[in-house]
Amino acid sequence: METCAIEAAMKPNNREKNRRATVRYDAIVIGSGISGGWAAKELTGKGLKTLVLERGRDVKHVTDYPTANLNPWEFEHRGQVPLAVRAQYGNIRSFMREETLHWTIKPDEQPFVEEQPFTWTRGYHVGGKSLLWARQTQRWSDFDFEGPARDGFAVDWPIRYADIAPWYSYVEKFAGISGNKDGLPHLPDGEFLPPIELNCVETHFQGIIAQKYNDRQLIQGRCAHITDPQPIHIEQGRAQCQHRNLCVRGCPFGGYFSSNSSTLPWAEKTGNMTLRPHSVVHSIIYDEKKGRASGVRVIDANTKEMLEFYANVIFVNGSALNSNQILLNSTSSRFPNGLGNDNGLLGKFVAWHNYRGKISAQFDGFLDKTTDGKNPSNGYIPRFRNLHKQETSGPASRFLRGYAVGVGGGRGMVQNREGMGLALKEQLLNPQLGPWNVSGWMMGETVPIERNHVRLDANLKDKYGIPQLVTSAVWTENDDKMVVDYMEQMTEMFAAAGFINIKALDSHSNPGSDIHEMGGVRMGKDPKTSLLNEWNQLHSVKNVFVTDGACMTSTGTQNPSLTYMALTARAADYAVKQLKKKTL
Numbered sequence: 001m002e003t004c005a006i007e008a009a010m011k012p013n014n015r016e017k018n019r020r021a022t023v024r025y026d027a028i029v030i031g032s033g034i035s036g037g038w039a040a041k042e043l044t045g046k047g048l049k050t051l052v053l054e055r056g057r058d059v060k061h062v063t064d065y066p067t068a069n070l071n072p073w074e075f076e077h078r079g080q081v082p083l084a085v086r087a088q089y090g091n092i093r094s095f096m097r098e099e100t101l102h103w104t105i106k107p108d109e110q111p112f113v114e115e116q117p118f119t120w121t122r123g124y125h126v127g128g129k130s131l132l133w134a135r136q137t138q139r140w141s142d143f144d145f146e147g148p149a150r151d152g153f154a155v156d157w158p159i160r161y162a163d164i165a166p167w168y169s170y171v172e173k174f175a176g177i178s179g180n181k182d183g184l185p186h187l188p189d190g191e192f193l194p195p196i197e198l199n200c201v202e203t204h205f206q207g208i209i210a211q212k213y214n215d216r217q218l219i220q221g222r223c224a225h226i227t228d229p230q231p232i233h234i235e236q237g238r239a240q241c242q243h244r245n246l247c248v249r250g251c252p253f254g255g256y257f258s259s260n261s262s263t264l265p266w267a268e269k270t271g272n273m274t275l276r277p278h279s280v281v282h283s284i285i286y287d288e289k290k291g292r293a294s295g296v297r298v299i300d301a302n303t304k305e306m307l308e309f310y311a312n313v314i315f316v317n318g319s320a321l322n323s324n325q326i327l328l329n330s331t332s333s334r335f336p337n338g339l340g341n342d343n344g345l346l347g348k349f350v351a352w353h354n355y356r357g358k359i360s361a362q363f364d365g366f367l368d369k370t371t372d373g374k375n376p377s378n379g380y381i382p383r384f385r386n387l388h389k390q391e392t393s394g395p396a397s398r399f400l401r402g403y404a405v406g407v408g409g410g411r412g413m414v415q416n417r418e419g420m421g422l423a424l425k426e427q428l429l430n431p432q433l434g435p436w437n438v439s440g441w442m443m444g445e446t447v448p449i450e451r452n453h454v455r456l457d458a459n460l461k462d463k464y465g466i467p468q469l470v471t472s473a474v475w476t477e478n479d480d481k482m483v484v485d486y487m488e489q490m491t492e493m494f495a496a497a498g499f500i501n502i503k504a505l506d507s508h509s510n511p512g513s514d515i516h517e518m519g520g521v522r523m524g525k526d527p528k529t530s531l532l533n534e535w536n537q538l539h540s541v542k543n544v545f546v547t548d549g550a551c552m553t554s555t556g557t558q559n560p561s562l563t564y565m566a567l568t569a570r571a572a573d574y575a576v577k578q579l580k581k582k583t584l
């Protein structure tokens with residue numbers, strides 16, 4: 001009986017029918033990182049049979065964190081990556097460490113063309129960059145959503161804070177965000193778990209800023225760490241953060257939010273998710289007759305075979321530049337220049353954050369104090385330049401918008417390497433606590449301009465036959481002036497706090513080094529000047545939703561991922577409601 005059924009299935013006609021039956025889903029999500037994980041959770045939770053396509057390998061929570069519990073001496077090279085190994089990765093990157101080498105991709109995976117120098121950090125495995133991120137999470141406010149309209153750049157956002165606020169609350173409660181309710185209109189409070197405390201030198205700096213400035217504050221960083229597990233976190237199998245600060249290796253406690261510890265297992269539990277690793281999405285299929293997307297083309301990374309999968313609704317969450325690449329590569333008679341690209345703006349107005357400004361110093365007080373445990377977060381100074389209006393005089397009038405600042409302080413162990421013999425050996429074996437070091441890093445808003453764009457190379461392809469992405473992005477005078485202001489203001493604030501050996505610098509890092517690339521498929525009110533509407537739907541292909549950084553009309557100064565999570569949950573809710581009404 002069974003043999004007959006298999007034979008029947010293998011007959012050419014039935015084989016095709018069966019193949020189609022197993023490749024049809026209610027929804028397809030491209031990418032399993034921060035935003036894709038949320039799309040998967042929401043769509044499966046609302047009953048949609050959902051295929052999640054991930055170009056990289058599978059990474060199972062806990063079991064696939066090979067270095068999570070290793071001691072420093074258990075690494076063959078004490079954490080360093082030998083030059084010969086580095087060479088296999090194409091360049092000598094400062095980020096490369098032995099404990100996280102397994103997250104790094106080799107250059108032949110996805111070569112791209114840097115028309116101008118551009119740093120593109122990617123995480124190609126299940127969970128994407130949710131396993132690499134620094135977990136800082138702040139809400140946007142209307143000071144950000146109204147920025148383009150007020151200051152005359154990009155286009156007006158089609159949404160305001162009130163549209164997204166309930167969705168921030170929704171994702172914060174599930175993800176677990178720690179923070180203090182600071183009551184700042186420009187950095188709205190969220191559904192916070194208790195904050196991670198500042199240390200003594202950070203608290204000292206906080207006091208000085210409060211005393212000397214009425215336009216700025218230093219607050220506890222808001223971050224996706226569970227400081228007081230709630231039933232919803234325990235139900236996810238996650239536990240309280242242990243302050244080990246080894247998050248980049250993957251956290252076996254689920255102490256911080258990642259797709260792997262949180263949204264993907266939740267989606268899995270519904271029984272509605274099919275997760276397919278090693279599936280490189282080539283393009284989205286457009287059905288000319290129906291005037292809608294019908295599915296996606298995938299290259300199986302192992303066999304290099306091209307496969308097709310079909311669904312009623314498609315969420316594009318490959319991370320900002322990949323989502324641009326997928327849409328640009330999705331051509332048809334109706335859309336010869338890329339899916340939804342009626343106005344020719346697809347790939348344009350790409351932006352990022354300006355992390356060029358750095359500052360470091362020392363403090364010679366508090367020598368009787370050190371920290372208990374490690375702080376996986378930091379202090380944070382929300383934006384204070386050009387906040388309520390564009391200044392017309394004074395230093396802030398030199399540039400548009402402004403910057404936030406991350407601040408951290410700590411004491412390291414110092415070895416006295418002078419002398420010789422037994423005394424030297426004793427010194428080396430017994431390092432002493434050094435002075436307090438303090439550092440600050442700039443997080444500036446870049447203003448999206450049409451000139452900064454990505455496009456497909458006309459000739460070069462990668463090993464999957466996908467046209468290579470060309471990145472063409474430069475800093476502007478606005479960015480340069482903002483860095484100068486950062487260095488001046490931070491030097492003044494550090495000096496006021498009594499810090500010594502102050503060193504402020506412009507790192508002149510490449511665009512993209514902040515790892516917050518955004519735009520290219522921006523949201524807007526008008527299909528003539530934007531690609532996506534207020535629900536993250538392509539204006540002209542309504543069953544395609546783009547909810548990762550590609551959708552960002554402007555960049556704000558906040559770390560962006562919390563906003564991607566909220567936009568994704570909001571768009572998924574809308575998509576399912578429209579599917580139920582049969583209007584999608």
Ligand SMILES: Cc1cc2nc3c(=O)[nH]c(=O)nc-3n(C[C@H](O)[C@H](O)[C@H](O)COP(=O)(O)OP(=O)(O)OC[C@H]3O[C@@H](n4cnc5c(N)ncnc54)[C@H](O)[C@@H]3O)c2cc1C
Binds near residue numbers: 054562
């Ligand atoms: C070191 C570091 C620190 C960071 N710190 C912060 C922070 O503190 N706060 C913050 O908000 N953000 C931070 N970020 C940025 C944050 O990680 C990203 O904003 C976030 O992960 C973006 O989510 P995403 O879903 O768009 O993309 P990702 O999380 O990158 O996921 C995209 C997924 O799509 C897959 N994919 C790509 N192309 C395809 C394709 N063609 N077919 C199939 N699958 C594909 C990828 O493999 C990946 O798994 C940091 C990033 C790094 C690397």
Ligand code: SF4
Binds near residue numbers: 245248255
């Ligand atoms: S600091 Fe917290 S979240 Fe990070 S690895 Fe340790 S327990 Fe996990």
